Amino acid sequence: MLNENAVKTLIDRGLEERSDLFLIDLKIGVGNKISVVIDGDNGVTVEDCMFMSRAIEHNLDREEDDFSLDVASAGATSPLVNKRQYKKNIGRTLNVKAKSDAKFEGVLTEVDDDEVTLEWKAKEPKPVGKGKIVVNKQAKIKYDDILEAKVIIKF
Template sequence: MSEKTVKDLINNGLEERPDLFLIDLKINSDHKISVVIDGDNGVTVEDCVFVSRAIENDLDREEVDFSLDVASAGATSPLINERQYKKNIGRTLEVKAKPDLKIEGELTEVDEAGVTLEWTTKEPKPVGKGKIVVNKQAKIMYDDILEAKVIIKF
């Protein structure tokens, strides 16, 4: 059983559900298939069952004994797909980026090249003592992002 075969089965199933997308696929030497999916509107248990059936229906357990685990990307999982960024516009992200940058800010824009974050910070006044609140903005290219996570605030 090849990763390409399983990926093709997943992609065929996802053609019926364009709101879902593949995040990760791993197959270990014991034929344990681990699939992580996400969706533009989140992922339900039924969505995981749908993807599981799309895979299982076309694999023969008599030929290769395998186990299958289909899960959704967790709320605290790093974002790795442009569609994940798009669905999180308006939420607070913590982004670690090259060369040595760490920003926590609101995700305000996503395009094919990268993301834009906005945040406020206190900086010393240009003249005199004290601090002023300053609005900051940064455009971060996907290639520079080492890790990006949604910050869940209670």
């Protein structure tokens, strides 16, 4: 059985060479099936996946441990799991579920080390009289409070 730490070390070496890429997930399953999911500050190309695949495959000995390797990019509908993913999605609409069961849908406008800021428009009753007015809303959500966040793809 392959050692996950050894594979992670190979991935880290590759990421040192390509600082625009980062690891989202690593799994080693039955039969030494290695599954790696990466993302990048500017997206991920097929060449990026090939680079990471080579960084791993060329440094493992098939004579010692036979394995299969799959390197993929994080899908467009996959939840955001890394702070760097939020930064690259500034200006896009997110759907965020908070641990408090609150749900937010808005444009990601700011990202820092502790939290994200979403902004959206909502209709609310007028302070005086009948009818509704459109107001700008904002929510600052700490990373620790985010249960799930997904980019909303609009066509």
